[in-house]
Amino acid sequence: MSILREIGGIYHPDKGTTFTVWAPEAELVEVVLHQPEKKTLPLQREAFGYWTGLAEDAGPGSLYTFKINKEIERPDPASHFQPEGVHQASAVVDHSGFEWTDQQWKGLPLEQLLIYELHVGTFTEEGTFEGIIHKLPELKDLGITAIELMPVAQFPGNRNWGYDGVYPFATQNSYGGPEGLKKLVNACHEQGISVVLDVVYNHMGPEGNYLNDFGPYFTDKYHTPWGNALNFDDAHSDHVRNYFFQNALMWLRDYHLDALRLDAVHAIYDTGARHFLQELREHVTQLADQQGRPYLLIAESDLSDVRLINPIEQGGYGLDAQWFDDYHHTIHTLVTGEVEGYYEDYGKPEQLQKALEKTFVYDGLYSEHRKKTLGTDASANPPQQFVVGSQNHDQVGNRMLGERLPQLVSFEMLKAVAGLVLLSPYVPMLFMGEEYAEEHPFLYFVSHTDPDLVEAVRKGRREEFSAFAWKGEAPDPQSEETFQQSKLQWSYHSNEQQNKLREFYKELIQLRKTAPALAKPSKQQMQVHMEDESLVLHLIHKSKEPYLYCLFNLSKQPQRVQLLTTEKDANWQPILHSADRAWGGPGIEQQEALQGQAEINLPAASVLVLQHQQ
Structure with missing residues (x-):
């Protein structure tokens, strides 16, 4: 296991802030302090291209940037806060100053998780961490034991799903920043609710992505739908890996998170002897030993590969669980009749039986959609290693019109589908608003500032829908209206039918917990x-x-x-x-x-x- 190197602006209450950045090809790196008055401090070069220096008068809230070779001035790639967005100065954060009250909290085991996936910006009218805190009593009443936050790392503008983040260490300013997230996690733990955070280690967003100015964070060995892949196994990759290991440890240690959901790990390309995911597991296990509590790592993957979750000593990566899309696809095709696009591999009744008995439907079978053999045998893996749901941000939001299941099936079928998820042997996950048949869609939205990028996003979304028989015009991702349409209405308070559905969910959840x-x-x-x-x-x-x-x-x-x-x-x-x-x-x-x-x-x-x- 590699030795980790601290990066970013790290505040020490007794001596000031240490600034460290990796820029192996730079001739000179300076930290520019923007307040109280602007001044520049040269950094000392150390082994492997790290640059570091101590500023005794820089404290919490101090704004700073890095200047490379007296020419380029950029925010900190490992910034913990971007108060004015992705293009402006970074701010020092004091992680020791928050008054936590969750010292007795040790998290929940996988088999006790009832996960509720939510998007901070659309979950409440406020669109903030504080707004979620106000709704925790309703989630507690429903019976939820864990919330899963879609990515909260700083993205451009105020509207985004979160997968366009460009500062993995910085908590989104418009959601409430580092302090807001800590308050939310602390409040959740007071209610007995675990917190899972969705993190993106397979690509970076385009706007505000200045990593190439610092070093070879990307490699042209592999290509992804977002361009060159992150560099996990090419020259200098040790330090890119360090960047993401440090990121994971920060979320778990400094924000007291219980679990990380690792986005699209099939797009993390690493052919080295010790895969990035395995080494991530080892570092997180070491932190768990130090903190005296477990942390969960949950992968999203479309490979149907048990290597992700098998123990390291058996040749696996040792992750705790993974999302199980086969179950969603099997249910969705049976109850809606949709078999276009990636659904063409599903729709057969016997697949539902197989998904319950064996887990992966494609366990070494030929996939007509992918035109190749797919998957491994997961029949020996315990069911708590798989997270299932009938709706999630991808399966709803990647529809052209963002329709939720209530727009596709009858009210009675919604209850049958809820039973399939909550009475399955797997870890159940609900998507925000599902429990009362929210009528608003969940659409794709962004707030980029580059007109060319906005047009590229619009074009990309249209092409993505071409494999489906959907009619109509895709809503404009850049429009404020698209974002507002995606906000939950919380209408079950005034809608008797919706309230009855929510009560049915409560009954199923109670049965799940007590039977x-x-x-x-x-x-x-x-x-x-x-x-x-x-x-x-x-x-x-x-x-x-x-x-x-x-x-x-x-x-x-x-x-x-x-x-x-x-x-x-x-x-x-x-x-x-x-x-x-x-x-x-x-x-x-x-x-x-x-x-x-x-x-x-x-x-x-x-x-x-x-x-x-x-």
């Missing part, structure tokens, strides 16, 4: 059967008594179903039915206990949960 059979679900202790013709799924959790029998009718017609159990005297008591009027359903006949291989009528688009009676 012994769901305490630690096991793929090996489940019975799964998909009836291809009727689209009825039987899912029986047998990890602990009392067993749970979950029946899903994913068709648009009522179905007559026979229970699978072979025990003639088995007694199953209905405990939850989505068609009940309490959840806004059409109503159900009086539910009696069911014996053995009894037959039962399942309403269209419904989920019924039975509990085994001794």
Whole structure:
């Protein structure tokens, strides 16, 4: 494991601020202090092209830039705060000054996570960390145990998904900056809620990206949809790796975050003996040992590769979990009928059974969409290593019109789909507003200042939609209106049907938390059967008594179903039915206990949960 080098402007209360930057090809590097009066301090060159110096009079809030070879003046690549945006001076941050009250908090294990993904700018009207704090009681009431923040690293302007960030260490100024994020994390921990942060280590945004002025942060060995790849294995790559290792450790150590979600790790290109992700795991484990608490690393990948999550001693990278898109795609195609674009590999009922029994649908199978064989066998990996959802920022926001599932399926089907996520053996994740069928779309939005870049973004979005049969005109990503349309309305307070859906989610979440059979679900202790013709799924959790029998009718017609159990005297008591009027359903006949291989009528688009009676 490599030895890490501290970078950026690091404040020490007893002696001032140490400024360190990596610029291996520079002849001279200076730090320019902008206040109280502007002055320049030459930095000393050290091994491997690091430049460093101490400014005794620079403290929290001090603005500074780096000047290279007396010619180029730029913000700090490892800036912890950009108070005036991506093109202006960096500010020193004192991470020791915040008064944390979460000393007893140690985080939650994977199997206890009920994740709620949200975008800071559109989650509340305020669009700030403070705004989220005001909504925590509602998330707590829902039963959420973890929030996942879309990226908050500084991006250009005030509107962005966050994947155009160019200062990975700096917390977005318009959201509330470093202080605001710390207050949010502290408040979450007070409520017993873990915080996951989405970080982007596979590319950098274009506007405000000055890394090439400092050193070879990128390599032309590989190309990505965003241009040259970040340099994780070419000449000088040790120091690029150091930059991102330090970034991950900063979020976990200085902001008390519980987990990092690593964006699109399939675009992190590294052919070295120790992959970047493996070494990241090792550094994070070392920090966990020092802090006396665990930290989780969750990958997003489209490779269906268990190497990400297998232990290092077994040749894996040792990450804790990964997003599991197969489950989303399988559900989505079955309930919407959409099979264009990347959905063309899905839509078969038997794939849902396989996704529950074996995890990866593409586990060494040929993908028609990709025109190649894809995936590995994940059947031996425990289900808590996989995060599933029926909606997320990608699957909603990358639709041309940003439609959420309520615009695509019936109200009754929304409840059946909720059951598929929350009663699965996997770690469930909801997308903000899903729990009450938010009607506003979630669109793609930016606020770039370069007109050519804005036009390139518009063109790129149009091309992205060409593989789908979507009609209409894509909303302008640059428009303020596009951003405003994407804000949650929180309308369940005044909409009875939406409130009933939210109550149904609450009931499912409570069942997830309290049912012994769901305490630690096991793929090996489940019975799964998909009836291809009727689209009825039987899912029986047998990890602990009392067993749970979950029946899903994913068709648009009522179905007559026979229970699978072979025990003639088995007694199953209905405990939850989505068609009940309490959840806004059409109503159900009086539910009696069911014996053995009894037959039962399942309403269209419904989920019924039975509990085994001794």
